[in-house]
Amino acid sequence: MxxxxxxxxxxxxxxxxxxxxxxxxxxxxxxVRLFRIxxxxxxxxxxxxxxxxxxxxxxxxxxxANNFFESASLCAFLSAALFLFVYxxxxxxxxxxxxxxxxxxxxxxxxxxxPAPSSWGGAGVRDAWLVAHVTLVLVGYAALLxxxxxxxxxxxxxxxxxxxxxxxxxxxxxxxxxxxELISRxxxxxxxxxxxxxxxxxTWASIEAGxxxxxxxxxxxxxxxxxxxxxxxFLRVSAGWRGRKxxxxxxxxxxxxxxxxxxxxxxxxxxx
Amino acid sequence: MKLLITGLxxxxxPVEVRERLAFDHSSLAAALRDLTAxxxxxxxxxxxxCNRVEVAVTAENGAEPGPLVEEFLAENRxxxxxxxxxxxxxxxxxxxxxxLFRVAASLDSxxxxxxxxxxxxxxxxxxxxxxxAVSGWLEIILMRAFGVAKRVRSETGIGESAVSVGxxxxxxxxxxxxTLADKKVMVLGAGKMSELAARHLxxxxxxxxxxxxxxxxxxxxxxxxQGVIVEYDRFLSVLPEIDIxxxxxxxxxxxxxxxxxxQVIEARRNRPVFLIDIAVPRNIxxxxxxxxxxxxxxxxxxxRVVESNVDERRKRAEQAERIIADELARTLARLKAREVAPxxxxxxxQLEQVRLAEIARQRARLGQLTPQQEEALEAITRxxxxxxxxxxxxxxRRQAGxxxxxxxxxxxxxVFRLDG
Numbered sequence: 284m285x286x287x288x289x290x291x292x293x294x295x296x297x298x299x300x301x302x303x304x305x306x307x308x309x310x311x312x313x314x315v316r317l318f319r320i321x322x323x324x325x326x327x328x329x330x331x332x333x334x335x336x337x338x339x340x341x342x343x344x345x346x347x348a349n350n351f352f353e354s355a356s357l358c359a360f361l362s363a364a365l366f367l368f369v370y371x372x373x374x375x376x377x378x379x380x381x382x383x384x385x386x387x388x389x390x391x392x393x394x395x396x397x398p399a400p401s402s403w404g405g406a407g408v409r410d411a412w413l414v415a416h417v418t419l420v421l422v423g424y425a426a427l428l429x430x431x432x433x434x435x436x437x438x439x440x441x442x443x444x445x446x447x448x449x450x451x452x453x454x455x456x457x458x459x460x461x462x463x464e465l466i467s468r469x470x471x472x473x474x475x476x477x478x479x480x481x482x483x484x485x486t487w488a489s490i491e492a493g494x495x496x497x498x499x500x501x502x503x504x505x506x507x508x509x510x511x512x513x514x515x516x517f518l519r520v521s522a523g524w525r526g527r528k529x530x531x532x533x534x535x536x537x538x539x540x541x542x543x544x545x546x547x548x549x550x551x552x553x554x555x
Numbered sequence: 556m557k558l559l560i561t562g563l564x565x566x567x568x569p570v571e572v573r574e575r576l577a578f579d580h581s582s583l584a585a586a587l588r589d590l591t592a593x594x595x596x597x598x599x600x601x602x603x604x605c606n607r608v609e610v611a612v613t614a615e616n617g618a619e620p621g622p623l624v625e626e627f628l629a630e631n632r633x634x635x636x637x638x639x640x641x642x643x644x645x646x647x648x649x650x651x652x653x654x655l656f657r658v659a660a661s662l663d664s665x666x667x668x669x670x671x672x673x674x675x676x677x678x679x680x681x682x683x684x685x686x687x688a689v690s691g692w693l694e695i696i697l698m699r700a701f702g703v704a705k706r707v708r709s710e711t712g713i714g715e716s717a718v719s720v721g722x723x724x725x726x727x728x729x730x731x732x733x734t735l736a737d738k739k740v741m742v743l744g745a746g747k748m749s750e751l752a753a754r755h756l757x758x759x760x761x762x763x764x765x766x767x768x769x770x771x772x773x774x775x776x777x778x779x780x781q782g783v784i785v786e787y788d789r790f791l792s793v794l795p796e797i798d799i800x801x802x803x804x805x806x807x808x809x810x811x812x813x814x815x816x817x818q819v820i821e822a823r824r825n826r827p828v829f830l831i832d833i834a835v836p837r838n839i840x841x842x843x844x845x846x847x848x849x850x851x852x853x854x855x856x857x858x859r860v861v862e863s864n865v866d867e868r869r870k871r872a873e874q875a876e877r878i879i880a881d882e883l884a885r886t887l888a889r890l891k892a893r894e895v896a897p898x899x900x901x902x903x904x905q906l907e908q909v910r911l912a913e914i915a916r917q918r919a920r921l922g923q924l925t926p927q928q929e930e931a932l933e934a935i936t937r938x939x940x941x942x943x944x945x946x947x948x949x950x951x952r953r954q955a956g957x958x959x960x961x962x963x964x965x966x967x968x969x970v971f972r973l974d975g
Contacts, residue, residue, distance in 0.1 A: 460733035523826065526825070
């Protein structure tokens with residue numbers, strides 16, 4: 284990719300990260316004042332991304348969908364543009380919970396398609412990325428596990444209340460409202476940590492293996508897991524998915540996470 | 556010492572009798588003074604609640620407190636003794652202690668396990684204590700009763716589940732929402748039961764909304780709970796905001812249908828909602844309970860919850876009776892030991908005096924003794940006395956509280972001339 288084009292893309296990714304922050308805060312607190320700023324940054328990011336794409340087209344002389352990284356950038360830009368249009372037309376603020384993180388991650392991936400600065404190549408830096416990635420993932424999984432337990436307890440409690448028969452075992456479970464809050468908190472916390480873990484992991488992989496990393500099936504599984512997690516968070520926040528649907532979703536994400544984990548058993552051997 | 560409890564409760568006397576016998580707070584102090592002034596009575600306690608009036612007294616051995624207390628009741632409450640006698644029960648000694656424990660532990664209450672009675676008993680004790688009417692036996696037994704009540708409550712959890720429709724509704728609301736603070740409750744229609752449930756919820760921090768076909772009634776209800784009035788024809792549009800709906804209107808048809816509720820739950824973004832339909836005929840289409848995140852309970856559902864809780868309480872009450880039997884045995888043992896203790900002490904003192912007197916009398920004949928000889932003399936005399944006293948003392952301990960025990964104690968006191 285052309286040097287200037289990469290620079291614009293990096294700045295765009297930086298701006299999009301504000302959008303990610305807004306999405307996280309929105310999930311945490313439901314109401315945030317950051318949205319206007321995040322939307323501004325997001326718009327600016329989209330414009331810079333457009334500049335990057337146009338520049339790349341001008342330099343290379345062909346449409347920049349040559350490889351995965353270029354298409355990721357294009358896809359991110361199109362998603363951003365579509366969201367801005369929908370927002371301008373319908374003011375669908377809640378959609379940003381889904382779009383902001385997605386666009387950020389796609390852009391990050393496309394940024395990582397270009398070689399990282401050579402100063403990042405030291406063994407210490409690489410290890411730091413890896414340690415950060417593993418720690419964040421583990422915390423994220425713990426939060427996800429708690430969420431899943433709470434979701435199952437919610438199902439049992441709900442069934443008992445629906446059947447209208449007091450039951451000595453389910454009676455001891457916390458109240459439905461308490462479980463619901465636990466699910467919300469656990470899910471958000473898990474999402475924050477796993478998102479950060481994906482960022483750290485992708486950065487580490489790109490330093491470690493240049494552009495080869497994206498083709499690995501195991502990486503694809505992790506990114507897909509993150510994508511499903513994002514969908515879950517979005518449905519929860521925008522449509523208020525609770526009860527059975529929420530439980531099934533959490534268990535799906537947990538299953539995908541377990542799969543990702545299994546695929547990662549020998550991470551260091553991944554690129555050797 | 557003799558313990559007697561005389562009284563009546565919801566099982567033995569109708570309310571017309573109970574209300575005439577009840578002591579109000581202002582007359583209690585004077586009544587306690589009158590009671591303990593009766594000849595032969597050592598201590599007295601008056602427990603007066605809406606379900607029971609009981610007088611507990613302790614009397615010296617040999618006194619007959621029964622007629623005294625009945626006389627006191629008749630005189631103090633200004634009624635004929637013959638008129639109240641058929642409603643009164645009388646428990647003595649062991650049975651009286653058991654009765655007191657059962658009352659304190661709320662096993663004798665109309666609603667078994669209700670928590671108020673312990674507080675009422677404590678208040679009665681405080682009133683008696685203030686008049687100096689309890690100071691010995693009765694106080695010990697009351698203290699034990701408070702302990703027993705606490706043990707029963709914590710070990711059986713007898714008071715935990717709701718046993719009225721109103722409190723069952725509140726309990727369910729808690730199971731659904733966790734905290735009720737800031738939850739929005741709408742009361743649709745009027746009625747004693749919805750009022751009661753709303754009062755419970757209001758006390759737990761919920762905010763009340765009121766709607767009624769008749770504006771005046773809505774206003775009266777709203778004033779009662781510092782609630783907000785919602786116009787009757789607007790209630791559906793407010794419903795998505797409402798967490799708990801108590802419906803008790805007199806409408807002969809469903810005011811809330813399934814399709815309407817579906818929209819409401821969608822507008823609430825699936826946040827759970829609790830519908831309480833205590834109207835007959837019902838106000839809310841029962842099919843609504845099929846919608847996810849909606850919990851609809853009608854009057855029969857609530858009644859069933861109550862019944863199952865009552866069953867549970869019955870089981871726990873059996874467990875409580877066992878605890879009480881255990882505590883009763885322990886208390887009796889302690890009281891009995893207390894009863895023979897003075898006799899044992901005076902027996903030992905009496906024998907020691909005899910020993911010292913005899914040594915003093917023979918001192919001149921013995922002449923100067925070496926310290927070793929002095930020690931031997933002490934050991935021999937003490938040894939003899941201890942052996943002599945061992946029989947009577949262990950017999951006293953064994954006989955404490957047994958039927959006929961008093962007779963043995965009496966005999967020993969006489970044989971050893973312990974009463975001077």
